[in-house]
Amino acid sequence: MTEPHVETPATGPVSKLQAELDSGKFVFTGEIGPAKGTNVEKCLHEAEEYLKHTVTAVNVTDIQTAVMRTGSLSVSHMLTDRGIEPVYQMVTRDRNRLGLQSDLLSAYCLGVRNVLALTGDHVSMGDHPDAKPVYDLDSVGLLEAMSTLERGSDMGSDAKGNPNVLDGVPRFFKGCAVTPCTEEVEPQIIKLEKKVQAGAQFVQTQAVYDPEAFERFMEKIAHIKVPVLVGIVMLKNAGMARYMNSSVPGVFVPESIIQRLVKASKDDKQKVSIDICGELIQKMKHCCQGAHLMTLGWDHCVPAIIQAAGLA
Amino acid sequence: MIVAERKPLNEIVQSLAGRKRVLVLGCGGCVAVCCSGGEKQAELLGEQLKLAAQVACKAASGGEEAARGGTAAPGGKVEITVDCITRQCDREFFANMKHDLKDFDVVLSTACGVGVGYMTALYPEKVILPALNTTFYGANVAPGQWQEFCHGCGDCVLAWTGGVCPIARCSKSLINGACGGTNHGKCEVSKDMDCAWYLIYKRLKELGRLEDLRKMRPARQWSKDRGKGVRRLTHEELMQDTEVQK
Numbered sequence: 429m430t431e432p433h434v435e436t437p438a439t440g441p442v443s444k445l446q447a448e449l450d451s452g453k454f455v456f457t458g459e460i461g462p463a464k465g466t467n468v469e470k471c472l473h474e475a476e477e478y479l480k481h482t483v484t485a486v487n488v489t490d491i492q493t494a495v496m497r498t499g500s501l502s503v504s505h506m507l508t509d510r511g512i513e514p515v516y517q518m519v520t521r522d523r524n525r526l527g528l529q530s531d532l533l534s535a536y537c538l539g540v541r542n543v544l545a546l547t548g549d550h551v552s553m554g555d556h557p558d559a560k561p562v563y564d565l566d567s568v569g570l571l572e573a574m575s576t577l578e579r580g581s582d583m584g585s586d587a588k589g590n591p592n593v594l595d596g597v598p599r600f601f602k603g604c605a606v607t608p609c610t611e612e613v614e615p616q617i618i619k620l621e622k623k624v625q626a627g628a629q630f631v632q633t634q635a636v637y638d639p640e641a642f643e644r645f646m647e648k649i650a651h652i653k654v655p656v657l658v659g660i661v662m663l664k665n666a667g668m669a670r671y672m673n674s675s676v677p678g679v680f681v682p683e684s685i686i687q688r689l690v691k692a693s694k695d696d697k698q699k700v701s702i703d704i705c706g707e708l709i710q711k712m713k714h715c716c717q718g719a720h721l722m723t724l725g726w727d728h729c730v731p732a733i734i735q736a737a738g739l740a
Numbered sequence: 741m742i743v744a745e746r747k748p749l750n751e752i753v754q755s756l757a758g759r760k761r762v763l764v765l766g767c768g769g770c771v772a773v774c775c776s777g778g779e780k781q782a783e784l785l786g787e788q789l790k791l792a793a794q795v796a797c798k799a800a801s802g803g804e805e806a807a808r809g810g811t812a813a814p815g816g817k818v819e820i821t822v823d824c825i826t827r828q829c830d831r832e833f834f835a836n837m838k839h840d841l842k843d844f845d846v847v848l849s850t851a852c853g854v855g856v857g858y859m860t861a862l863y864p865e866k867v868i869l870p871a872l873n874t875t876f877y878g879a880n881v882a883p884g885q886w887q888e889f890c891h892g893c894g895d896c897v898l899a900w901t902g903g904v905c906p907i908a909r910c911s912k913s914l915i916n917g918a919c920g921g922t923n924h925g926k927c928e929v930s931k932d933m934d935c936a937w938y939l940i941y942k943r944l945k946e947l948g949r950l951e952d953l954r955k956m957r958p959a960r961q962w963s964k965d966r967g968k969g970v971r972r973l974t975h976e977e978l979m980q981d982t983e984v985q986k
């Protein structure tokens with residue numbers, strides 16, 4: 429079933445996502461979360477149906493919110509089989525540097541090129557709170573590990589202390605995350621600078637609902653020359669918006685948006701949610717390079733969001 | 741200091757099942773300071789065990805034996821004796837025990853895990869059981885409250901983290917700054933827990949040393965933190981005795 433993967437050239441973009449961002453086009457990415465269980469068809473089907481022809485690449489979450497489920501590497505690979513380019517999300521919570529580097533090589537062998545380095549929610553927030561959190565590396569360390577692999581070596585050394593030499597060298601398009609609208613942005617910016625120094629080539633942000641705060645953030649990181657895809661998370665109802673304000677770090681949903689959701693009739697909610705996303709993108713597209721759409725199961729709304737943003 | 745907390749009484753009672761002569765041995769070191777395993781707590785535990793044995797005995801024999809004043813448990817009488825020494829992590833203090841270990845079939849130590857483990861190495865013929873859960877290296881931050889400050893990672897970073905340890909106090913032991921979970925100065929794990937990296941940022945900023953935060957920190961050498969197994973400290977100049985104490 430797997431088609432032989434085209435050899436990645438030694439220079440130039442390694443993925444469609446990189447090529448399109450390089451070209452200056454406003455880029456969309458989507459996101460799917462594998463199932464808890466082996467029934468991955470549903471998320472693959474949704475990706476084929478609603479994301480394949482609307483977004484450039486699709487993020488696959490890695491044991492998101494520390495709730496155990498099918499892995500992001502296998503589903504990323506299955507996406508490539510279906511002609512959809514994945515962004516393989518990788519958290520440092522569950523594997524040490526041996527596991528992470530090995531999975532990076534595996535990912536490359538399986539045709540995966542875009543990798544998003546994340547720390548990952550703490551195990552205590554998920555459904556296996558007694559698991560041992562690993563965090564051998566942090567997200568900066570994972571990006572460095574990727575860069576090291578790309579140089580043909582790894583984080584270890586041979587018995588004489590010389591750097592190891594890889595038999596076959598991968599190339600990735602390396603991404604990272606940032607929270608732009610948090611109350612204290614300076615430490616976020618410092619960490620972003622470190623991620624870029626460690627090799628990050630693109631950024632996908634945490635959800636943004638405050639275009640002005642986002643613009644201020646973008647001005648502050650004008651010196652960081654990597655493309656930024658603004659995070660757009662669909663608000664399904666006012667309750668979810670309030671929950672995000674109270675419980676999701678660095679996310680602020682203005683009351684005006686909450687009120688629109690409150691006022692929307694039941695049948696209208698989805699439409700209002702789509703419109704909110706579209707307007708947010710319209711307001712921010714001038715200061716970023718793309719948008720990362722997180723629909724939380726409402727994947728069928730992606731085409732409409734892009735339309736509402738005036739970018740279809 | 742090492743901070744420890746008493747195990748639930750039930751767990752201790754279960755671990756003593758079938759033992760007849762129990763020495764509860766307190767420790768006057770850290771666990772006395774954190775009020776978990778010092779002389780007073782050892783005595784209290786002794787009393788609780790006597791009571792527990794009486795209750796068990798009553799349940800088993802309709803209360804007759806307990807009424808006669810002895811302490812007993814199913815299967816016969818249990819004698820509980822309490823003693824305490826200055827510290828259980830130094831060989832010399834065991835000489836000060838007021839009792840002979842030969843008279844007991846088990847020692848219930850209220851020391852930290854070091855005391856229990858070291859005593860086991862010193863007295864291999866004896867069974868030494870723990871009465872505490874050893875939890876962390878901490879300080880007494882407020883009356884009745886102890887908090888973790890150090891993790892014993894073997895490679896101290898406090899010089900460039902403004903004196904706040906990210907290994908012990910960041911839930912993920914991160915080394916290059918806060919994760920996305922930092923929220924109004926608190927950690928994603930709990931609203932009651934400070935985000936260590938927020939504290940570090942604030943402190944470094946105050947000190948005019950944000951450069952320390954900007955600097956790339958390479959992956960940790962976890963080999964210094966248990967990665968190579970049991971850790972040892974050797975001061976050669978102090979090693980007159982060739983026999984290294986276990």
Ligand code: SF4
Binds near residue numbers: 909913917923
């Ligand atoms: S919120 Fe702060 S303390 Fe908690 S894991 Fe993240 S960086 Fe560490």
